[in-house]
Amino acid sequence: MKIDLAQFRAAFFEEAIEHQAALESGLLALEREPADREALDRVFRAAHSIKGGSGTFGLTDVARFTHVLEALLDRLRGGQLQVTPAVTEVLLRATDMLREVLAAARAGAPAPEGMEAMMAALAEAQQAGAPTGPAVAPAAGPVAGDRAASSWRVSLVPHVDLLQRGQDPLLLLRELEALGTLSEVVPDLTALPALAHLDPERCYLGWSLRLTGEVSEAQVREVFQFVEDTCDVTVAPVAAATQAAKDGRAGGRPGAASRPPRWSAGRLIAARATAARATAGRAAALKPARSAWPRRRWTS
Amino acid sequence: MGKTALIVDDSTSMRQMVGFTLRESGFTVLEGENGKDALGKLDGAAVQIIITDLNMPVMDGITFIKEVRTRPAHRFTPILMLTTESQDASKQAGKAAGATGWLVKPFDPERLLQVVQKVLP
Numbered sequence: 001m002k003i004d005l006a007q008f009r010a011a012f013f014e015e016a017i018e019h020q021a022a023l024e025s026g027l028l029a030l031e032r033e034p035a036d037r038e039a040l041d042r043v044f045r046a047a048h049s050i051k052g053g054s055g056t057f058g059l060t061d062v063a064r065f066t067h068v069l070e071a072l073l074d075r076l077r078g079g080q081l082q083v084t085p086a087v088t089e090v091l092l093r094a095t096d097m098l099r100e101v102l103a104a105a106r107a108g109a110p111a112p113e114g115m116e117a118m119m120a121a122l123a124e125a126q127q128a129g130a131p132t133g134p135a136v137a138p139a140a141g142p143v144a145g146d147r148a149a150s151s152w153r154v155s156l157v158p159h160v161d162l163l164q165r166g167q168d169p170l171l172l173l174r175e176l177e178a179l180g181t182l183s184e185v186v187p188d189l190t191a192l193p194a195l196a197h198l199d200p201e202r203c204y205l206g207w208s209l210r211l212t213g214e215v216s217e218a219q220v221r222e223v224f225q226f227v228e229d230t231c232d233v234t235v236a237p238v239a240a241a242t243q244a245a246k247d248g249r250a251g252g253r254p255g256a257a258s259r260p261p262r263w264s265a266g267r268l269i270a271a272r273a274t275a276a277r278a279t280a281g282r283a284a285a286l287k288p289a290r291s292a293w294p295r296r297r298w299t300s
Numbered sequence: 301m302g303k304t305a306l307i308v309d310d311s312t313s314m315r316q317m318v319g320f321t322l323r324e325s326g327f328t329v330l331e332g333e334n335g336k337d338a339l340g341k342l343d344g345a346a347v348q349i350i351i352t353d354l355n356m357p358v359m360d361g362i363t364f365i366k367e368v369r370t371r372p373a374h375r376f377t378p379i380l381m382l383t384t385e386s387q388d389a390s391k392q393a394g395k396a397a398g399a400t401g402w403l404v405k406p407f408d409p410e411r412l413l414q415v416v417q418k419v420l421p
Contacts, residue, residue: 004320004391011313023352043357052384055406056317063406164369166378166400168421175418201375226401227421 005056012053014063015104019046021100024095027088032073044073045093051100054105061111068119069094074124081126090125094118150180150213154219155231157188157206157230165230169203172231175223180213210238302305303420304328304345308338309382316408318351318382321409322416324337333390335364342374348419350379351403352388362390364396378419382407 012223051066072091073080100112115213156177158169159165176182190204198204211220224233305327307318319329332346332371336359338352350368354361361381368374378400385390391402400419403412 003324005317005320005407005409008313008320011316015311015313016345042348042357045310045357048384049314052405052407053311053313053383056408104392163376165395165398166419166420171421175327240348 009057012100013059016050016053016102018106019050020098022046023098024092027091027095030083031085031088031092034088040073040077040083044077045050047073050102059105062101062105065094065098065115065119067125068122068201069098072122075126078082081128087125088152090121094122133210144291150215151238152215153208153234153236153238154211154220155206155208155232155234156224158203158227159232160202160204160232162203162227162230165204167227167230169205169207170226170230172223173207176209176211176220179215179219179223180211183210183212185209302326302328304330305416306330306332306341306345306347306350308332308335308356308361310334310349310353310356314353314382315384317407317409318412325413325416327391331335333358335359335361335367338364339367340366342371345363345376350374351382352379353382354387354394357390361368362393362397363384363398369398378421380415380419407412 023043023046026039026046029039030043039093044280046071047066051063051070054062054066068092070277072081072087076083076087083088097112097115102117104110154170156172158167162169172184173185187210188208189204191206192198192204217237220235221233224231227233303326304323307315307319307329308331308396313417315331315333319331319394322329323419325362330341330347331374332341334356335352342350352361352364355365359367365379367383368377368379379398381391381394381399381402383394383402384405394402401415403415
């Protein structure tokens with residue numbers, strides 16, 4: 001589904017103008033009282049909001065400009081940089097420039113003259129007074145975009161408190177299933193306590209499975225994006241021996257070469273049923289104790 | 301599907317865009333201007349997913365998430381935070397407070413729907 005947000009563009013600009021005014025008044029307050037934390041927060045929020053909205057509408061100049069502005073304000077908020085007359089002066093000039101940048105973007109005109117110079121001044125102010133720490137280079141690392149390897153051994157062990165974050169292991173299995181064919185799905189019940197000791201708000205199950213399809217490691221890992229600190233996850237290509245058999249096929253029709261073993265569906269259902277029981281237990285725990293009512297119904 | 305989402309953001313345009321995207325996908329949408337306002341909307345309402353900004357006046361997103369998790373009806377409700385790349389510390393705090401996932405601004409409607417599907421049972 002394509003959702004067109006163009007109708008909100010005008011609303012964005014109206015709001016951006018309000019934020020720009022808030023930025024200016026906040027900075028004037030800071031100029032009078034550099035320790036005014038509330039004014040600093042207000043100023044930061046205003047810049048942050050403009051930046052957030054600008055990206056949505058592809059307003060690259062506004063986004064770039066407010067990004068540098070926000071970075072400087074963030075250092076002030078974090079205390080790495082002091083609010084000095086020199087800093088507020090640069091920020092006030094930047095706020096004037098922001099008004100022009102917004103006007104140009106609204107009119108679809110090129111960036112105003114002086115925008116780049118103002119950005120350089122902001123960047124310079126940000127460096128001033130701060131020891132230049134090691135550049136935070138995003139770890140490039142292996143991008144793991146190798147689509148060639150298309151059979152993955154995945155192990156998923158949720159921590160007991162996974163449910164407390166509104167997360168659900170069943171959704172992870174569902175998402176993996178959407179990527180390819182699941183087979184050898186084996187639930188790990190070793191941590192499951194006896195019913196009497198089972199806390200329905202805790203997750204005791206783990207799974208290991210094999211995922212086959214035209215899927216990169218990055219795609220598999222993407223499934224676990226939100227659970228990196230509530231699950232132990234391993235993703236590894238299946239052993240070369242198994243892979244070699246599959247390499248015989250040319251072209252790579254997804255899922256055609258390696259049919260899952262016949263019993264895999266049953267295992268998957270077993271895994272789901274186990275998860276569903278855990279989920280049901282959790283749902284039951286949310287409701288007021290009603291254990292008495294069916295009996296009453298039977299007897300009355 | 302008849303699901304209800306609660307959107308919490310002090311930016312009207314952001315609420316409009318997130319709301320529009322979700323309504324187009326069949327959601328009923330409730331809105332809050334900040335954490336405190338949103339808690340008021342949450343009481344007594346059947347809400348299946350919450351999407352909240354972090355930087356807000358009156359009550360910020362982190363405090364709001366913590367408050368939501370104390371409500372018996374919403375201890376396990378999926379909560380998505382709206383963050384930016386530069387807000388890693390806030391994101392960590394949000395996770396610690398009980399957020400389920402996050403959505404990085406700039407706001408992209410298709411991405412929102414993907415992430416909602418990812419966390420909504």
